[in-house]
Amino acid sequence: MRPAITVATLVGMPREFHSPIRPGDGFFDSLLGGNDPALVQEAADAAATALVRGARESEDPAVAERILHLAESEGIETIAEVWSNSPAESLAGCLWRLYLLRSWVYADPVGAAREFEAGRAKAQVAQVVAGVAEPPGPEELKAMVDEVLRGIAGSDFAVVLLRAAAFSRVIAAGRAALDPDAAAKDVRNMLQLSEQLEAAGHAELDHRLT
Helix, strand or coil, X not given: CCCCCCCCCCCCCCCCCCCCCCCCCCCCHHHCCCCCHHHHHHHHHHHHHHHHXXXXXXXXXXXXXXXXXXXXXXXXXXXXXXXXXXXXCCHHHHHHHHHHHHHHHHHCHHHHHHHHHHXXXXXHHHHHHHCCCCCCCHHHHHHHHHHHHHHHHHCXXXXXXXXXXXXXXXXXXXXXXXXXXXXXXXXXXXXXXXXXXXXXXXXXXXXXCX
């Protein structure tokens, strides 16, 4: 199950795409339009593999920036269209969750900062792993999620996932602290996201993430 942070989703991709595939430069253009669910999933997995594994092999310093801004250049709805139905412990599922998390922070950086501040004392280890600069204000949180996504091209992907998981855990703790009753569902959603990203990070460490 994907986390219940709502983004409109559509479905449709054919099996094949053509090289070169450059993230942020019509990355999904050749994938959109098909209807066979099996081929949709196959194309989604192939695109995710090309993005994560291919980016790490690239010597182009601009690749990290293109990956960072993929949701803006392609649209979060398009990313949802391609990856939102993928399993959590898959490259495609991880990318969906990472871009969803960044989109949420950018949509409400003040609220995200408030929740992070409230959760720091209750999830101190996670705060350290997340690596948010002091003070953890709106701009610092946006900078952190950007740094995490840039890591897809330049860092160990497991580190990317574990940092995002830690950040989500602090946010979940903050939501619980701020409003234990009314925010119960939102706390569960963010905690589920954290658990999914953490499990995927460990799968990547064990070379099981595809």
